Amino acid sequence: xxxxxxxxxxxxxxxxxxxxxxxxxxxxxxxxxxxxxxxxxxxxxxxxxxxxxxxxxxxxxxxxxxxxxxxxxxxxxxxxxxxxxxxxxxxxxxxxxxxxxxxxxxxxxxxxxxxxxxxxxxxxxxxxxxxxxxxxxxxxxxxxxxxxxxxxxxxxxxxxxxxxxxxxxxxxxxxxxxxxxxxxxxxxxxxxxxxxxxxxxxxxxxxxxxxxxxxxxxxxxxxxxxxxxxxxxxx
Amino acid sequence: xxxxxxxxxxxxxxxxxxxxxxxxxxxxxxxxxxxxxxxxxxxxxxxxxxxxxxxxxxxxxxxxxxxxxxxxxxxxxxxxxxxxxxxxxxxxxxxxxxxxxxxxxxxxxxxxxxxxxxxxxxxxxxxxxxxxxxxxxxxxxxxxxxxxxxxxxxxxxxxxxxxxxxxxxxxxxxxxxxxxxxxxxxxxxxxxxxxxxxxxxxxxxxxxxxxxxxxxxxxxxxxxxxxxxxxxxxx
DNA sequence: ATAATCTGAATGATGGTTCAATCAAATCAC
DNA sequence: GTGATTTGATTGAACCATCATTCAGATTAT
Numbered sequence: 001x002x003x004x005x006x007x008x009x010x011x012x013x014x015x016x017x018x019x020x021x022x023x024x025x026x027x028x029x030x031x032x033x034x035x036x037x038x039x040x041x042x043x044x045x046x047x048x049x050x051x052x053x054x055x056x057x058x059x060x061x062x063x064x065x066x067x068x069x070x071x072x073x074x075x076x077x078x079x080x081x082x083x084x085x086x087x088x089x090x091x092x093x094x095x096x097x098x099x100x101x102x103x104x105x106x107x108x109x110x111x112x113x114x115x116x117x118x119x120x121x122x123x124x125x126x127x128x129x130x131x132x133x134x135x136x137x138x139x140x141x142x143x144x145x146x147x148x149x150x151x152x153x154x155x156x157x158x159x160x161x162x163x164x165x166x167x168x169x170x171x172x173x174x175x176x177x178x179x180x181x182x183x184x185x186x187x188x189x190x191x192x193x194x195x196x197x198x199x200x201x202x203x204x205x206x207x208x209x210x211x212x213x214x215x216x217x218x219x220x221x222x223x224x225x226x227x228x229x230x231x232x233x234x235x
Numbered sequence: 236x237x238x239x240x241x242x243x244x245x246x247x248x249x250x251x252x253x254x255x256x257x258x259x260x261x262x263x264x265x266x267x268x269x270x271x272x273x274x275x276x277x278x279x280x281x282x283x284x285x286x287x288x289x290x291x292x293x294x295x296x297x298x299x300x301x302x303x304x305x306x307x308x309x310x311x312x313x314x315x316x317x318x319x320x321x322x323x324x325x326x327x328x329x330x331x332x333x334x335x336x337x338x339x340x341x342x343x344x345x346x347x348x349x350x351x352x353x354x355x356x357x358x359x360x361x362x363x364x365x366x367x368x369x370x371x372x373x374x375x376x377x378x379x380x381x382x383x384x385x386x387x388x389x390x391x392x393x394x395x396x397x398x399x400x401x402x403x404x405x406x407x408x409x410x411x412x413x414x415x416x417x418x419x420x421x422x423x424x425x426x427x428x429x430x431x432x433x434x435x436x437x438x439x440x441x442x443x444x445x446x447x448x449x450x451x452x453x454x455x456x457x458x459x460x461x462x463x464x465x466x467x468x469x470x
Numbered sequence: 471a472t473a474a475t476c477t478g479a480a481t482g483a484t485g486g487t488t489c490a491a492t493c494a495a496a497t498c499a500c
Numbered sequence: 501g502t503g504a505t506t507t508g509a510t511t512g513a514a515c516c517a518t519c520a521t522t523c524a525g526a527t528t529a530t
């Protein structure tokens with residue numbers, strides 16, 4: 001390898017490197033930087049798109065230099081995988097929290113899952129944009145694929161269980177819990193796409209109303225027209 | 236501009252250029268090549284993904300040289316836009332045909348739209364893959380965005396009209412046609428995503444069954460458990 | 471003969487990655 | 501404690517591989 005020494009201009013001082021907070025252990029500081037770069041990647045995708053996202057964009061978004069990315073992640077690809085992993089974990093945690101806070105009845109749990117999916121913190125333009133960017137690439141990246149499939153399966157399972165409980169307790173006939181749960185989850189993802197493509201026509205509230213409209217037909221006792229969301233949310 | 240002359244090896248003959256069929260006018264031949272390149276682009280996206288698709292891949296897929304792409308399209312971007320336009324037009328035509336063949340009752344028309352969406356020719360791995368690739372990029376490409384939004388709006392409108400007719404004629408109460416139509420369309424898109432991410436769990440038939448399961452709850456007379464798809468399909 | 475079509479090597483721009491130099495924090499020596 | 505030394509973190513220019521695009525020349529159709 002030949003010389004690649006830079007002729008640094010001594011008259012220009014280097015930008016002050018952001019200093020870790022006092023008392024923060026090196027290990028924790030390292031974790032914080034990784035997190036910072038992941039957040040910058042999310043913002044970067046939202047701003048520039050998946051295809052146009054450069055390492056330089058991520059660095060700029062984080063207020064750091066380009067070299068730093070390969071110091072904390074072995075490649076751009078590894079950073080993208082870490083970012084999707086972060087999104088998945090964040091989403092799982094969000095749903096768990098909402099479910100734990102909700103009433104234990106089957107209807108309340110289903111309602112909570114819907115609320116979780118359309119919460120302001122997650123069903124916003126930035127998040128939806130980034131999720132669809134990843135989904136668009138999933139097909140050719142096995143690591144993306146696995147993360148998405150596992151999340152989808154887990155959510156599907158929770159929804160099916162709650163649905164089965166609702167069917168059993170409510171004495172409903174001729175309803176396949178698994179099919180309905182799959183349709184419901186699909187509808188939620190599709191409504192996200194709608195919010196992405198037609199934000200004028202579909203907002204969070206309209207989307208939630210759409211989901212409830214279909215639930216009302218299947219489970220009139222719990223989601224019927226005379227019952228409000230508050231009724232089912234109460235334990 | 237300096238010389239960029241190639242020292243072509245005269246001993247190797249150029250590959251025979253595919254010749255247009257006899258009697259084909261130049262205008263038609265040109266259209267055929269454009270179409271060929273668009274098909275190659277679709278195959279290329281399906282095979283390599285949006286992010287990794289090179290001009291060389293498209294040319295190879297079409298069995299032509301790299302130079303040809305910029306002869307028929309002013310840029311790679313223009314080719315991608317033409318490809319999406321082709322997909323949109325093809326899909327619109329497909330839906331029109333299926334609707335025209337179906338019975339005129341509201342239920343039959345709704346059923347036909349579902350059948351159209353899950354037809355073997357369109358709800359297959361290749362098509363779904365490519366659509367999601369485009370959707371993933373839509374956010375940052377106004378041309379993509381407009382094409383997708385227009386298609387979505389048109390389909391939404393047809394579905395809402397049929398739904399309203401079903402509600403009026405069937406004497407249903409407390410059902411908002413627009414909300415239900417939006418939910419239904421969203422569910423279809425979401426089931427496509429499911430087929431993409433979890434192909435083992437979700438195939439065309441399961442997906443259709445999911446849609447019908449929800450419709451059965453809302454419109455028991457037309458889609459209820461005792462009625463088969465054939466019943467509503469008949470005029 | 472002329473125009474349209476087609477080829478593929480050369481070009482030039484772009485952007486991921488590397489790495490020598492520099493800075494900052496932690497540890498050590500006393 | 502204070503200065504010296506080691507270790508870790510950060511920078512950004514240089515490197516280099518990768519394409520989209522161009523275009524001189526070859527081929528084919530009219």
